[in-house]
Amino acid sequence: MNPRRGNVSALLAIAAILAAFWICVLPANAIAAEKEEPRPLDRAEQQVLYQAQQAMEKKEYARARKILAAYIEQPSDKVHYLVYFTLGNVLSMEGNAEDALERYRAAANLYPDDAVVWQNMGKACYDLERYAEAGDCLARAHALKGPESPVLAYQAAVAYILANKPATARPLLESLVNLPSGTPEPDWLNALLKVYLDLKKPEEALALTRRLLQRTGSDPRLWRILSRLYIDRGEYNSAAAAMEIYASLAPEDPDPVRLIGDLYHLANIPLKAARQYEKLLSPDASPEDYEKTAAAYFAAHHMDRAIEVLQRGLAKQSTAAMWGQLAGLYYEKGDFEQARKAFEKTVLADPKNARAHLMEGYCALQQDQMIAARNAFERAARFPQQHVEARKMIAYIDGLRRTSTQGKIPAE
CATH class of the missing domain: 1.25.40.10 (Tetratricopeptide repeat domain)
Structure with missing residues (x-):
């Protein structure tokens, strides 16, 4: 039986x-x-x-x-x-x-x-x-x-x-x-x-789980249950802390790491989330793992760390998504030269990425490279979702040309 x-x-x-x-x-x-x-x-x-x-x-x-x-x-x-x-x-x-x-x-x-x-x-x-x-x-x-x-x-x-x-x-x-x-x-x-x-009795379950943990605090199963109960209550910081204890008691289980990171993200503690996500960057980590880690570091205002994570990911595998994310970080940092190069890599990997064409134009514009900027905006204008904005920027550049005292667009 x-x-x-x-x-x-x-x-x-x-x-x-x-x-x-x-x-x-x-x-x-x-x-x-x-x-x-x-x-x-x-x-x-x-x-x-x-x-x-x-x-x-x-x-x-x-x-x-x-x-x-x-x-x-x-x-x-x-x-x-x-x-x-x-x-x-x-x-x-x-x-x-x-x-x-x-x-x-x-x-x-x-x-x-x-x-x-x-x-x-x-x-x-x-x-x-x-x-x-x-x-x-x-x-x-x-x-x-x-x-x-x-x-x-x-x-x-x-x-x-x-x-x-x-x-x-x-x-x-x-x-x-x-x-x-x-x-x-x-x-x-x-x-x-x-x-x-x-029976979906969360308050009773929470009280009983705490009671059990007072007796058997080394039982990883109870810490995982406690984390789940905190998630249901929207107490993501407490849920993440409980899940971290579970992970320490059950190191053979790799699943909690991502969940802990997600919980810290939901609790609006991005630096702790990023540190959890970075634990997933093993040799067989996916591009999405690098993107998620970098995004968390960016949210925590650790710009250089986010850039370094993406550079590591791109050294393993070049993807349009990672290049686009890296370009956005450089642009946010004000490094328009590196941003432009990254956007160029993005469109090479994904020629139909209309936003990357548009942003490449903005980077060139910030560098006063009007011809390169206009060319990028022309490419962006071919896509319906960027057409209006791109045509406005083309008109803006053409206006600068007409009013230029030199009668020229600044040299590249």
């Missing part, structure tokens, strides 16, 4: 105690002392149960099954519920959960106040992947046994989680973690945290 079947979050691996579920063979009256007592076993029933138990102890399950089935098939208006219960146990031990469930139900119909019957019925349902029914049976067993049966409450909650019924699991788990006696088991807290996340 694998308790991880079904929709259990990989993020919160619930260590379901159901995995260690033993078939309980204790007489019911040893547990249900305060309930209405079942009728006593008669001599024939005592004998058949004794024979079946002897066979079961020897693992002769087929013989035990035949003994019990033969007794049930005898004409009689009364069969003690323990006979059906024991036959259910035999069938369960043979791996026949379907037939075992039928016998447990017969036992419960005859005497519904035995917690062990409901417990074993829940186990059979669990084996059959009928998780909602398993939860109902285990919850009934817990109710019959009372608060001294926290394991049953947890088992019922896990079954409900597997059945995608977190709302039903919630009160069981909340009662466990708030027991006045002792400290809650970590599995109980983890299961409740999953329930809160499934």
Whole structure:
């Protein structure tokens, strides 16, 4: 039996105690002392149960099954519920959960106040992947046994989680973690945290995550959950800080680096974002990684660092996007010569980049190179999106020519 079947979050691996579920063979009256007592076993029933138990102890399950089935098939208006219960146990031990469930139900119909019957019925349902029914049976067993049966409450909650019924699991788990006696088991807290996340209860989930971190602060999974909860609250700085702790505890996972950078970007802390992005600039980094890192450094007013990052990227792979970004940085810095050269590289890589043609003209204009500027604007004017602006600049340059006292455009 694998308790991880079904929709259990990989993020919160619930260590379901159901995995260690033993078939309980204790007489019911040893547990249900305060309930209405079942009728006593008669001599024939005592004998058949004794024979079946002897066979079961020897693992002769087929013989035990035949003994019990033969007794049930005898004409009689009364069969003690323990006979059906024991036959259910035999069938369960043979791996026949379907037939075992039928016998447990017969036992419960005859005497519904035995917690062990409901417990074993829940186990059979669990084996059959009928998780909602398993939860109902285990919850009934817990109710019959009372608060001294926290394991049953947890088992019922896990079954409900597997059945995608977190709302039903919630009160069981909340009662466990708030027991006045002792400290809650970590599995109980983890299961409740999953329930809160499934139910989209962010405040409850946040409080419980902090509580868990006080106990197990070295669990990277909890720091990742905490980061996710902060993201949902729009607290990106706190989310990034939590994710950094996660990354330090799980260094084999490369994914958080980019996420941390994105979170610092959203928190408007571009320098921290840039430093995270720069960690991604490995030998196999993509041009987009260089562009993103440079953009973050530019936003942090580290212009030279942004330029250096792009130069490193272009040394590996020449792309129009990186050349265009580098050209824009040089232009912003006021280095129009280097900006013009970068825009020229941009249009060489992407001749249809209308904006690069236009900006090449502006760079030449800043250098008083009117012929080169006009030529660049002429190229830009061929593109509809830059046509109007380019024609205005051409007219401006032509106007300078007409009004020039020299009657010439300054020499190149």
